[in-house]
Amino acid sequence: MNCPDCGDERTRVVDTETSADGTSIRRRRECQRCSFRFTTYERPEWDSLQVKKRDGTIDPFDRAKLRAGIERAVEKRDVAETTVTSLVDDVESALQDRETRIVSSSLIGELVSERLRDVDKVAYIRFVSVYKAFSEPEEFLRELDAVLDAEVDDFEAPTDSQ
Structure with missing residues (x-):
């Protein structure tokens, strides 16, 4: 020292x-x-969150990196800065509440994508295309179809019985 x-x-x-x-x-x-x-x-360094990446390496959780990924997804979309901050806080809180200090990068991706889907559908598609590493146009189409089908289901009104 x-x-x-x-x-x-x-x-x-x-x-x-x-x-x-x-x-x-x-x-x-x-x-x-x-x-x-x-x-x-x-x-102890293990007192803080650690992220286990796909290749097996373990890095400290980086809130700024999480935020940057979300900001890339919502870039040029009508999503308020406070919404992004809230989303980052929510994901970090969900990770902190877990019993383990080591979380997988795929869990982080799932938490972000779940929340982004409710915030902005285009940002969601952008995010999952990177998170799930889409390599074929068909993968985009399948995910887009799933989003559109869910949206249609949300808008269908129940039938009136007389």
Whole structure:
């Protein structure tokens, strides 16, 4: 640990204390060169959400990356910035509520696509085409047909019985 005052790397731990909830460790350190004292905190990296990608690698959850993907899908659509923020908050909250700290990228894609479908159908198609890695025009058509069929079902009124 380098001293924040003089930059020297020779520091020593003066005091160590565990947080009340046991999730982090507070350390008081002192620079052996300039005697400057400072505090550091340690907490396990696994305390935060981790994302397991399709190739098996695990990366920290990145809210900005999630937001960027959603913004690309809603680009040039009539979707308010507050709606995007709400969608990101909702997905992140759903992930935080899970019992595991490691979530699959496909789960994130499913959560986003479910919510985007209700927000904007075109943005939904854009998002799932990337998330599901469409490579053939028929895949677009199948997804578009599913969206249109659901829309027709939503608009059909029940028959009146007299």
